[in-house]
Amino acid sequence: MPSPTPHAAFPGAVWPAIPPTPAAALLAVLGQLAESQFMTADQLAMARRPQLEALMAHAAAQLPFWRKRLKAAGLDPQSAKNAALSLTEWHTRWAALPVLTRAEVQSLDAQLRVAKLPDGHGVVGESVTSGSSGRPVRIARSTLDYFYWQAFQLREHVWRGRDLAGRFLTILRDDSRQVIDESIHLRSMADWGPPASVVWPTGKSFLLDYRAPIRLLVETIRELQPDYLCTFPSLLMEILRHARGEGIELPPLKEAIGVGEASPPELAGLCREVWNAPLCSTYTAAETGAMAYQCREGGRWHVQAEKSYIEVLDSDGRPCEPGETGRVIVTPLHNFAMPLLRYEIGDLATVGQGPCPCGRSLPILDAIPGRARDLLMLPSGEFRPPYYGHHAVMQVRSIRQHQVIQTSRHRVCLRLVVAHPLTRDEEAHVLKSARDALGAGFEVDIEYIDEIVRGPTGKFAEFERRC
Incomplete structure (x- = not known):
């Protein structure tokens, strides 16, 4: 499928287009990601290291908590000796840095938030985890970190070969809803919204608040006839079971997209059976943004290693081998508002092994069973x-x-x-x-x-x- 032509900044300069500044910035990152997805493991580690060291230097300069931890691990980012470390020695010292727990993030909070962002990083906002364990986590995030989140979302659209002219339906919570009853609350938008609409012309999109009976959600889906549907896997499961149980024929769908939860093992098969549509699961979190996207060719998950440094560790803190399941430890690379170095996010993942049929060499996860607290x-x-x-x-x-x-x-x-x-x-x-x-x-x-x-x-x- 050829790449869509981006928006043009100047009248008459339609193709090849000169995109406006926001689109140009996103496309510049997307172009670099098109190359890095084929790097070897060592090339990727070497390319990522300067970004990680810049994050560590910023954290150590502004936050005593990180200054003490990094120095104890032998990772003084202000030392010339640190820059001269071999990749093997660097990883050895990195592994000595204690894992940052969810409880520490909750209790320390202000001690992990910087007073001043570097120039160009924008302003500070906040993300809050769902708190399904009863203990939500609040994360400060910068404008720049959100920009990178957008760039990686664009990568997923490209990887999945989505038809941007299609109709996109999201079934999640709509906080603009004022009255909560058993009626349908639906909002219609002229395009898919950022980041896709920033770069390219798109079709219409819809936001359907999930707080309605399943039968009404199904009726709305039948009326809208979307090309893409994005929702929680557990809600998609209920929609499919209702349609199957009532003998309801659902309109053609190009792809169902599961977000926010681990997908049950049987969901992909049920989606094919009831809707004749593929299921795409994404691995994201409020604390980090995108962590892994499901490959269209292989079905496994490619770690978004240019955005987050992901480690999967066993119970003894050692890296898991292919086929082993362990704890997910994540370091977001671009959030200078609240650096999270080796943060244990509370999920499990099974390490995979290449090569992938798609040819990409990014790290692979075979499975993402879900949250460690749900064992x-x-x-x-x-x-x-x-x-x-x-x-x-x-x-x-x-x-x-x-x-x-x-x-x-x-x-x-x-x-x-x-x-x-x-x-x-x-x-x-x-x-x-x-x-x-x-x-x-x-x-x-x-x-x-x-x-x-x-x-x-x-x-x-x-x-x-x-x-």
Whole structure:
């Protein structure tokens, strides 16, 4: 698919276009990213190191907390000896820098915020995590950091080959909504909004507030007939289950885009079955912006290594090997308002290995199971991702929603919302599927409920540990 022609800054200079300044800046970064995506691991590390050292120097100059930590790790960014370190020695010292925990970010707060940004970094805003764990995190972010977030969002549009003339529907929370009832709240925009519309002409976009019954959301989707739909994976799951359960035919869709949550393993297959559309999952966070995008060719996730330095560590703090799952440690490279060096974001990821069929050499994640705080506790006291046979459970068509609650080390409750009562065989299938997946030592119960209520952010946790 040829690249779209950007907006022109001058009348008559349509092609090749000379874009206006904001678009030109984004396209300049996008052009560099088109080259860096094919760098070797060492080339990428060497290209990233000056940016990381500039961030460290800024943090050490303004914040005593980071000055002390960096010096203790042998990473004094103001020392000439530090610049002369080999890449291997540099990484050794970097690994000695203690991981910054979520609790530290919450408790230190002001001690991690700088008093003055470098020239050109703009003003300071704030991002707030969803707080689904009950403890939100507030992050100061600069205008420049937001600019980089936009540039990487453009990269995803290009990677996915999206038709910018299409209609784009987002189903998330609309804070402009004044009255909260069971009606539809829909806003229509002339274009996709930034960053896409800053650079290129686009089709219309729509923002649909998720706070409405699923049947009304589905009716609105049928009326709008979008080319792209972006929403939480858990909400997309409910939409698909409703359409399948009611025999509703959904309009053609070029792509469903899951954001804000880890996608359940069965969601891609369900999207193909019910909507005949591919699912694209993105890995982003309020603290960092884009961290990994799903590859159109290989289906795995390419780490956005030019924006964030991502490490995946095992329980002993060592880098995970391909195929191993560990804690995600992230260092955003461009946020000088609140430097986060080796921040443990609270997620899990499985390290992948190249080459990728697309030819890009960026680091690969095979899977992103979700948040570390949502792990299943085994009877032994150890933890693992919550595999409970959800694909087999959802083969029972009358199940509209499900939620798994772990109430103790030995007991799990399946909360089910059903269209009609399950037969004995269906109940037996659900229980056996869950017990087989959970393994020995677990008792499984079924609880029938009328509705599973979403949290205040619109996210819906299919698994919750209460022990």
